[in-house]
Amino acid sequence: MDVLNHINRFREELISIRRDIHRHPEIGFEEERTSKLVADRLAHLGITVHTGIGKTGVVGVLQGKRPGTRMIGLRADMDALPMEEKTNLPFASVNPGRFHGCGHDGHTAILLGAAQYLAETRNFAGTAVFIFQPAEEGLGGARAMIGDGLFTRFPCDEIYGLHNSPSGMRNRVLLKAGPTMAGADFFDIHIQGRGSHAAKPEASRDPILIGSTMVQMLHSIVSRNIDPMKAAVVSITQIKAGTAYNIIPDDCTLCGTVRYLDRDVAEVIRQRIGALASGIEASFDVKVTVDLRNVFDVLINDADLIEDCSLAAADVVGPENVAMREEPVMGSEDFADMLRIKRGVYLHLGHAGTTPVHNSGYILDEDIIPVGASIFSRIIERRLAQ
Numbered sequence: 001m002d003v004l005n006h007i008n009r010f011r012e013e014l015i016s017i018r019r020d021i022h023r024h025p026e027i028g029f030e031e032e033r034t035s036k037l038v039a040d041r042l043a044h045l046g047i048t049v050h051t052g053i054g055k056t057g058v059v060g061v062l063q064g065k066r067p068g069t070r071m072i073g074l075r076a077d078m079d080a081l082p083m084e085e086k087t088n089l090p091f092a093s094v095n096p097g098r099f100h101g102c103g104h105d106g107h108t109a110i111l112l113g114a115a116q117y118l119a120e121t122r123n124f125a126g127t128a129v130f131i132f133q134p135a136e137e138g139l140g141g142a143r144a145m146i147g148d149g150l151f152t153r154f155p156c157d158e159i160y161g162l163h164n165s166p167s168g169m170r171n172r173v174l175l176k177a178g179p180t181m182a183g184a185d186f187f188d189i190h191i192q193g194r195g196s197h198a199a200k201p202e203a204s205r206d207p208i209l210i211g212s213t214m215v216q217m218l219h220s221i222v223s224r225n226i227d228p229m230k231a232a233v234v235s236i237t238q239i240k241a242g243t244a245y246n247i248i249p250d251d252c253t254l255c256g257t258v259r260y261l262d263r264d265v266a267e268v269i270r271q272r273i274g275a276l277a278s279g280i281e282a283s284f285d286v287k288v289t290v291d292l293r294n295v296f297d298v299l300i301n302d303a304d305l306i307e308d309c310s311l312a313a314a315d316v317v318g319p320e321n322v323a324m325r326e327e328p329v330m331g332s333e334d335f336a337d338m339l340r341i342k343r344g345v346y347l348h349l350g351h352a353g354t355t356p357v358h359n360s361g362y363i364l365d366e367d368i369i370p371v372g373a374s375i376f377s378r379i380i381e382r383r384l385a386q
Contacts, residue, residue, distance in 0.1 A: 003381075004316055004374040007117050011370045017041070018109035018369060019091040025080030025098040025105070028135030029144075031056040034078045034108065038132050041112055045119040047130070050153070054145030059154060060130035062119055064384060068126030072383050073156035073342070074376050075335060076111035077104045077136035086360040102357045103164040106364045106372075108132060110162070113373030114380070124384035129154045133334075138186065138295050142337040151341055158305060159344035160379050161335045162372055164351055164364060171371055172350035173313040176325035177306045180346060181299035182231070182259040183266060184332040185292055189214065189277060192287040195250040207252035208241050210284050214254060214276065215239070221272045226265055233259040233330055234269060259330045261298055299336035302343040309345040312378035316371060349375070 007014075017037070026034055035056045042049045042060040050059040056078075085092050085099035093099050100106075115130045131150070135141030165174070191214070193207035215236050226232045234256065241252035258273075260266040270292055277288040306324075314322045325348075335346050349372050351365030 003117065003377050004370060006121070007113055007370045007373050007377070010113070010116060014109045014113045014369050014373070015366050017112060018105050018366065021105040021108055022100045023091045023094055025093050025095055025100045027082050027098060028079045028137055028139035028141060029055050031078045031134050035132070035134070038078070038108065038112065042115060042130065045116055047115060047119055053148045053150060054134055054141055056134040057141065057145045057148070058132040059150070060115055061154065062115070062122070062128045062130070064124035064126055064128070065122040066125035068384060068386070070126040070384055071129060071154065071156045072126070072380055073129040073131050073154065073159035074111055074114060074380070075131040075133055075159060075161040075338065076107040077133050077141070078108050079104055079135050079137055079141065081137055081358065084360055087363050089363065099360065101359065101362045102137065103362070103364045104136065106164055106366070106369055107162070109369050110372035111376065113370060114376035117373060117377045118380055124380050125386055126384040128380050128384070129156055131159070136334050140295065140334065142334040146337060146341065156342050158383060159338055159342045160309065160376065161344070161346045162349050162375065163333065163346070164368060165348040166353035166355060166357065166362065166365070167350040168352060168354045169350040170352045170365065170367065171317040171321050173310070173317055173322045173375070174325045174348045174350070175301065175306055175310055175322070175345065176328060177301050177303035179261045179298050180301050180325070180328050181333050181336065182261055182296070182328070182330045183263065183294070183298040183336065184296040185258040185266065185270070185294050187256055187258065187273065187290065187292040189254040190289045191252045191254070191280070192289070193250060193252070193284075196248045198246040198248055201248060204248040205284060205286050206248050207250065207286065208248070210280060210286060211239060211241065211252040211254055214280055217276050218256075218273065221269055225268060225272050230265050231261050231328070231330065232265050232269060259332065261328055263298065296332035296334050297336040297340050299333050299346055300339055301345045305343060305345050308382055309347065309379060312382050313347065313375050315378045316374040
């Protein structure tokens with residue numbers, strides 16, 4: 001527990017940083033203030049700083065006190081969500097329609113805590129890379145950083161990330177080897193029909209009726225086209241149409257997401273969406289346009305690194321608080337795109353809160369900040385021991 005004791009010395013400072021970020025949330029690729037705060041903090045710690053990677057991403061580089069050629073990356077996301085906060089916290093968001101409802105402010109503070117500890121001790125051989133990523137919430141921040149040469153400029157041998165989990169089980173660490181979190185596509189399906197007076201529906205090609213038909217057809221894909229032993233989800237989350245009670249509109253748009261743990265399953269779903277759209281066009285004599293885009297890859301943890309990662313976590317929270325997750329989850333995380341290039345592990349750290357993330361009343365349990373920082377630090381010390 002020496003690492004945790006060390007980091008607890010500046011616990012209140014980390015909490016203060018987290019609350020400052022929470023009070024001034026910024027959504028994806030707009031994290032200018034947050035990026036400056038992170039860069040200034042890293043520079044203050046004597047860490048070499050690189051900014052503007054993936055637009056608002058920040059990378060810090062720190063050499064250990066012993067020579068070594070290996071390089072390990074630690075990653076935290078910085079962006080908030082486009083939603084209102086309803087927590088009544090004294091440091092609640094001052095930016096309307098912006099809220100750290102997923103705890104990325106806490107993740108940023110955790111990585112800054114690890115950076116401070118490692119800068120003060122440097123008890124490792126090689127190089128630690130601190131990756132502060134923008135735009136995790138479906139906007140492609142990981143891909144933007146990779147496209148800007150993240151792993152060309154900083155050729156990490158391994159990378160690690162974590163996410164808070166409001167499970168009510170404080171300091172409970174969960175890991176899983178192999179496919180751990182789902183890949184995801186987002187889609188917009190636009191149906192161009194023909195409007196009319198609502199009293200004359202026969203004069204229309206009613207896009208709402210057609211859209212309703214398509215919703216049912218889309219929801220049949222998983223039940224009728226996918227092997228029941230393979231997990232998949234197709235969810236319609238928005239239906240946009242109409243302006244008045246007495247007008248059948250010209251068009252309707254369906255929006256939603258696809259989730260999967262197998263890339264071949266994803267391809268079947270994509271093909272079926274296209275085929276259904278073509279069938280709707282022919283059946284109703286309308287134009288259907290599909291914009292289907294991959295947003296997250298399947299997150300796959302490296303099985304060979306799980307044990308050492310679990311031991312690093314156990315050094316901090318005790319072996320009784322580290323467990324292997326039996327099943328993957330259908331939520332998504334764009335750290336997956338980094339793991340597709342570099343081997344590594346993504347873990348979940350439980351805390352006392354029970355309100356789920358992406359909820360306007362979500363509150364992060366700040367007690368996990370020094371714990372998460374300690375786990376990150378022990379990963380570096382273990383993986384760069386010699």
